[in-house]
Amino acid sequence: MSTDRLNKVLRLMRFEGLDALALNPGPSLVYLTGLHFHLMERPVVLLIPASGEPVMVLPELEASRLEHARLPLRAFPYADNPATWENAFRQAVQAAHLNGVRVGVEATRMRFLELSYLQKSAPGSNFEAADFSLSNLRIAKDREEVEAMRQAARIAEDALQATLPAVKEGISEAELAGELVVQLLRAGSDSELPFSPIVAFGENSANPHSTPSDRRLKRGDLVLFDWGASCQGYISDITRTFSLGEPDGEFRRIAEIVKAANEAGRQAARGGIPAGQVDLAARQEIEKAGYGPYFIHRTGHGIGMEGHEAPYIFAENQQILEEGMAFTVEPGIYLPGRGGVRIEDNVVITGDGAETLTSLPRELIQL
Ligand code: CO
Ligand code: CO
Numbered sequence: 001m002s003t004d005r006l007n008k009v010l011r012l013m014r015f016e017g018l019d020a021l022a023l024n025p026g027p028s029l030v031y032l033t034g035l036h037f038h039l040m041e042r043p044v045v046l047l048i049p050a051s052g053e054p055v056m057v058l059p060e061l062e063a064s065r066l067e068h069a070r071l072p073l074r075a076f077p078y079a080d081n082p083a084t085w086e087n088a089f090r091q092a093v094q095a096a097h098l099n100g101v102r103v104g105v106e107a108t109r110m111r112f113l114e115l116s117y118l119q120k121s122a123p124g125s126n127f128e129a130a131d132f133s134l135s136n137l138r139i140a141k142d143r144e145e146v147e148a149m150r151q152a153a154r155i156a157e158d159a160l161q162a163t164l165p166a167v168k169e170g171i172s173e174a175e176l177a178g179e180l181v182v183q184l185l186r187a188g189s190d191s192e193l194p195f196s197p198i199v200a201f202g203e204n205s206a207n208p209h210s211t212p213s214d215r216r217l218k219r220g221d222l223v224l225f226d227w228g229a230s231c232q233g234y235i236s237d238i239t240r241t242f243s244l245g246e247p248d249g250e251f252r253r254i255a256e257i258v259k260a261a262n263e264a265g266r267q268a269a270r271g272g273i274p275a276g277q278v279d280l281a282a283r284q285e286i287e288k289a290g291y292g293p294y295f296i297h298r299t300g301h302g303i304g305m306e307g308h309e310a311p312y313i314f315a316e317n318q319q320i321l322e323e324g325m326a327f328t329v330e331p332g333i334y335l336p337g338r339g340g341v342r343i344e345d346n347v348v349i350t351g352d353g354a355e356t357l358t359s360l361p362r363e364l365i366q367l
Contacts, residue, residue, distance in 0.1 A: 004142075005032055006054070006071050012133045013050055019101035021048040021130065022118055026109045027305035028134050030233055034070040037062070043085065043114045046073070047096040057085075057092045057117075086117060093121040104130025135310050140324030145304065146348050146355075148234035149326060152189075153346055153357040155229035156236045159183040160360065167223060167367045169244065170216050173199045177212035180227055189229035194237065194307050197227035205241065206340040208297055208332060219245040222339040223367065233305050237328050238358050239344030242367050254291060254333040255341045255364035261285035261331035262343040262362060265299055265313075269329065269347050269354035275317040282331040283315065291333045300328035303346060325349045326357075 009032060013021060023029045023046045025037035037044045037058070044062070048054045055074045056066060063077040074095060078088035093099065099122045105115070107129035115127065141149065162183040166176060177199040184193060200210040201217050205224040217223065226239040241258075243251065265282030279299040286295045300313035303326050311319050313327055325348070332342030345358040 003071065006048075009048060009137055010050065012137055013048075013104065016104065016130060016133050017102060018104040018128075018130060018133075019050050020096060020098050020103045020125075021134075022046070022098075022103050022105050022110070022114070022127070023048070024106075024109055024111065024114050026106065027138065027233075028106060028109075030305060031138050032071065033073065034068065035065055036233065039111070041113075043089075043117060045089075045092075045114050045118070047092055047098060049096040049098065052097065053095075055092045055096050057088050086120065089117040089121040093118070098122045098125055100124035101126075103127050104133070106131050106134060138304055139302065139310050140322055141304060141326050141348060142324065145234060146324070146326070146357075148232040149236065149304070149346065149348065150357050152229045152231035152234050152236040153238065153359075155187045155189050155231060156184065156227060156238050157358065157360050158187040159189070159229065160225060160227065160238075160240065162187065163225075164242075164367065167217070167242070167244065169219060172214045172216050173201055173204065173212035174214055176217075180225065184227070184229050187229065188231070190231060190233065192230060194228045194230050194235035197225065198239075200224040200226075200340075202339055203337050206334040206336050206338060208334065208340070208342065217244055220247065222247065222251055222341065224340065224342060226342065226344065228307070235303055235305070235307060236346055236357070237303055237307055237344060238346065238360070239330055239332075239342045240360055240362070241341040241343065242365050244367050246366065247364060248338075250335070251339060251341065252364060254294075254335070257286055257289045257291060258331055258333055258341045258343050259362045261295075262329055262345060265329040265331060266345060266347055266354060266356055269321065269327075269349060270352070271321050271323050271349050273321055275311045275313050275319045275321055275327075276315045278321075278327075278329065279313045279315045279317070282329060286331060286333060294333045294335060295331060296334060297332070300330050300344075302327045321349050323349050323351055
């Protein structure tokens with residue numbers, strides 16, 4: 001497995017004409033090494049040369065963790081005194097033959113801290129952005145990754161079930177969100193949640209990016225949850241909408257339309273078609289019911305280690321879906337000032353269609 005992933009990254013590097021990669025903590029580093037490091041005041045850098053053993057510069061304190069890495073790594077540890085760090089970088093750069101070559105970095109992750117040490121130790125090298133190839137590296141999930149995502153979905157769904165009894169008239173969005181966080185951890189989520197859950201009541205549910213407030217729940221309100229769990233670094237991202245007591249007739253109607261749009265999107269999902277077709281399939285259901293102008297965002301986004309990654313599900317996206325790609329299908333209808341319904345599921349492309357990893361009912365359930 002580990003060498004599979006290393007071979008994959010080496011192929012990508014050859015394709016892009018890169019002689020090496022320099023990664024600091026983030027999903028790509030976790031993907032390749034299985035090691036979780038945080039960005040901190042001390043640099044941690046993985047160097048992958050096109051040939052030869054990958055090396056890692058890291059604090060002495062962390063060096064023993066390399067024994068558990070998915071691939072053999074040569075450590076260049078440094079001590080507490082920052083004056084010694086440059087030397088560790090110089091030795092690592094030498095071992096990875098990094099001088100005078102093209103080195104790919106993640107433009108959105110690499111910091112001035114790490115880059116300046118690298119540039120000083122390898123003054124003849126060119127450092128360039130390799131984000132695009134790295135996002136392709138992780139785009140098709142293998143079985144182990146899909147299993148972690150399946151579990152992340154199950155944990156999130158268990159947590160919501162455990163939270164629903166707390167939905168009562170008078171509770172605030174923030175209180176209910178707090179309860180959901182507790183239940184996510186209790187159900188077995190990694191302690192680092194993929195994002196803070198959204199709990200939105202009534203008119204707030206019409207805002208797709210609402211944040212939990214002190215708004216209190218009233219009868220007749222819609223109750224929207226957008227939440228997720230994390231399992232071995234892989235995430236789920238789910239949305240369900242309920243009502244407290246009898247909902248307005250129009251809310252019932254839009255809930256039916258959104259459910260049909262969600263189903264159409266998930267059914268359209270399969271390998272060999274452009275990602276945009278999934279968006280169109282969902283969007284058509286909403287447009288033909290006359291609510292097109294109230295579906296104000298794209299149908300979905302890729303998920304895996306990150307909440308937003310390729311493939312993005314928007315109408316114009318011509319990227320061809322392939323087995324192992326995972327993304328959300330999350331159509332919604334938002335009536336400004338009144339309320340909104342969104343139904344978000346997680347799917348992964350299989351050999352003959354798509355598997356939906358989420359299973360909670362999609363009807364507008366009255367609590
Ligand atoms: Co979501
Ligand atoms: Co989402």
